[in-house]
Amino acid sequence: MTETGQPLFRDDEALLREAIRLARARMLAGRGGPFGAVVARGGIIVAKGWNRVTTGLDPSAHAEIVAIRRACRRLGTFHLEGCVLYSSCEPCPMCLSAAYWARLDRLTWAASREDAAAGGFDDARIYREVALPAGERSLPSTQMLREEGASVFVDWLAKSDRVQY
Amino acid sequence: MTETGQPLFRDDEALLREAIRLARARMLAGRGGPFGAVVARGGIIVAKGWNRVTTGLDPSAHAEIVAIRRACRRLGTFHLEGCVLYSSCEPCPMCLSAAYWARLDRLTWAASREDAAAGGFDDARIYREVALPAGERSLPSTQMLREEGASVFVDWLAKSDRVQY
Numbered sequence: 001m002t003e004t005g006q007p008l009f010r011d012d013e014a015l016l017r018e019a020i021r022l023a024r025a026r027m028l029a030g031r032g033g034p035f036g037a038v039v040a041r042g043g044i045i046v047a048k049g050w051n052r053v054t055t056g057l058d059p060s061a062h063a064e065i066v067a068i069r070r071a072c073r074r075l076g077t078f079h080l081e082g083c084v085l086y087s088s089c090e091p092c093p094m095c096l097s098a099a100y101w102a103r104l105d106r107l108t109w110a111a112s113r114e115d116a117a118a119g120g121f122d123d124a125r126i127y128r129e130v131a132l133p134a135g136e137r138s139l140p141s142t143q144m145l146r147e148e149g150a151s152v153f154v155d156w157l158a159k160s161d162r163v164q165y
Numbered sequence: 166m167t168e169t170g171q172p173l174f175r176d177d178e179a180l181l182r183e184a185i186r187l188a189r190a191r192m193l194a195g196r197g198g199p200f201g202a203v204v205a206r207g208g209i210i211v212a213k214g215w216n217r218v219t220t221g222l223d224p225s226a227h228a229e230i231v232a233i234r235r236a237c238r239r240l241g242t243f244h245l246e247g248c249v250l251y252s253s254c255e256p257c258p259m260c261l262s263a264a265y266w267a268r269l270d271r272l273t274w275a276a277s278r279e280d281a282a283a284g285g286f287d288d289a290r291i292y293r294e295v296a297l298p299a300g301e302r303s304l305p306s307t308q309m310l311r312e313e314g315a316s317v318f319v320d321w322l323a324k325s326d327r328v329q330y
Contacts, residue, residue, distance in 0.1 A: 012307070012309070013309065013310065016309065016310055016314075017310065017313070020310065020313050020314050020317060023314075023317045024317045024320060027317065027320070027321055027324070027327075028320065028324070030326070033321070033330065034317045034318055034320070034321040035317075053243050053266075053330045054243050054328040054330050056243075057237045057238055057241065057242060057243045058234050058237055058238075058243065059233060059237065059243050059244070059245075059263060059266040059267040059268075059330070060225065060230050060233060060234060060263045060266070060267075065225050068224060068225060069223050069225060072222045072223055072224065073222055073223075076222065077222060078218050078219050078221075078222050078223065078224050079224070080224075088314050088317060089314055089317075090299075090308070092262060092266075093258050093259075093261075093262040093295050094258075094259050094260075094262035094263050094266065095259075096258075096295055096304075097257060097258040097259035097262065097291050097295060098224060098225045098259050099304060100287065100291045100294060100304060101218075101224040101225070101227075101257075101259065101287070101291075102224040102225075103224075104304070105305075106304065106305040106306060106307070107304060107305070107306040107307070108306065108307045108308070108309065109306070109307075109308055109314070110308070110309065110310040110311055110313055110314025110315070111311060111314030111315040111317070111318065112308070112311060112315075115311070115314065115315040115318055116318070118315075118318060119317075119318030119321050119322060120321075120322070120329060122265065122266070126262050126265045126266075127295070129265060130258050130261055130262060130292070130295055130296070131295070131296040134255075139261075139264060139265060139269070139271065139272060140270075140271040140272070141271060141272040141273065141274070142177070142271070142272075142273045142274075143255070143273070143274055143275070143277070144177070144178065144181065144273065144275065145178065145181055145182065145185065145275040146275055146276060146277060146280070148182070148185050148275055149181075149185055149188075149253050149254055149274070149275025149276030149280065150275070150276040150277070150280040150283075152185060152188045152189045152192065152199045152200075152253060152254075152276070153199055153276065153280055153281070153283060153284030155189060155192070155193065155199070156192055156198070156199040156284050156285075157284060157285070159192070159193070161195070162192075163219040164285060165198065165218045165219050165224070
């Protein structure tokens with residue numbers, strides 16, 4: 001059993017070590033920030049990812065998102081049921097939310113958000129911000145035209161050939 | 166002033182209406198879920214996005230993430246300071262976090278997460294999950310090999326030519 005009370009599975013350590021290896025190797029090679037991730041199914045690697053924010057000019061290109069995208073492309077699906085995500089560091093709220101949208105079975109990570117903060121990354125701060133009501137966040141936001149926006153969902157539910165996700 | 170107490174800016178309504186128009190038009194054309202987004206700078210559109218989860222086989226391809234990626238590519242940068250994000254619906258925690266990572270100046274949206282829930286989307290649930298301690302979430306997670314994972318950040322801070330983001 002681990003800190004969060006979940007049972008350990010065979011191969012978890014080896015797959016997590018591969019995510020950590022990727023984090024270090026790609027970072028040292030100048031490919032992006034110090035983060036790596038692996039998506040696996042039944043203990044077999046489906047896709048690997050590493051941080052490509054600065055090299056790919058994409059603030060969403062965190063290791064986990066890159067690995068999820070690649071795994072979906074490889075499996076020809078937009079859902080990853082039956083798959084596990086291994087991350088060198090605790091996923092930030094963007095990547096954690098992506099794990100929900102991707103319907104991953106479970107997550108395993110090594111370093112904590114506090115370790116990431118010590119490395120100069122905003123994960124812990126963004127976790128705090130996302131949990132706040134919109135009006136209390138440091139990122140200013142406004143809501144308007146709610147009725148017009150909500151009316152799109154009426155058309156969506158009326159669309160008989162919609163593909164739910 | 167709006168519900169969250171932020172001042173309104175010129176053109177906000179027109180830009181938000183374009184995000185709503187995109188949400189409806191692309192959804193009706195079978196291009197993905199009912200969401201649209203626009204990134205603008207100084208009232209001028211830099212990039213548009215719409216949901217491409219099911220058509221692009223990418224669970225991270227929400228309208229906002231697509232618009233952020235395109236705006237970065239167009240501006241040749243991985244930060245969007247000076248830019249505003251307009252969304253047909255309140256950004257989910259994945260997209261909200263991406264807005265922080267992209268360093269957007271502010272956000273404006275129309276429909277609420279509750280409207281999205283009525284349309285069959287998990288945004289409100291994922292907001293609740295992300296705010297929970299890892300051990301209490303419905304998505305099982307484990308942490309292990311923390312020291313090994315954290316050691317990558319030591320190498321990162323020692324890398325003199327690192328590109329911070």
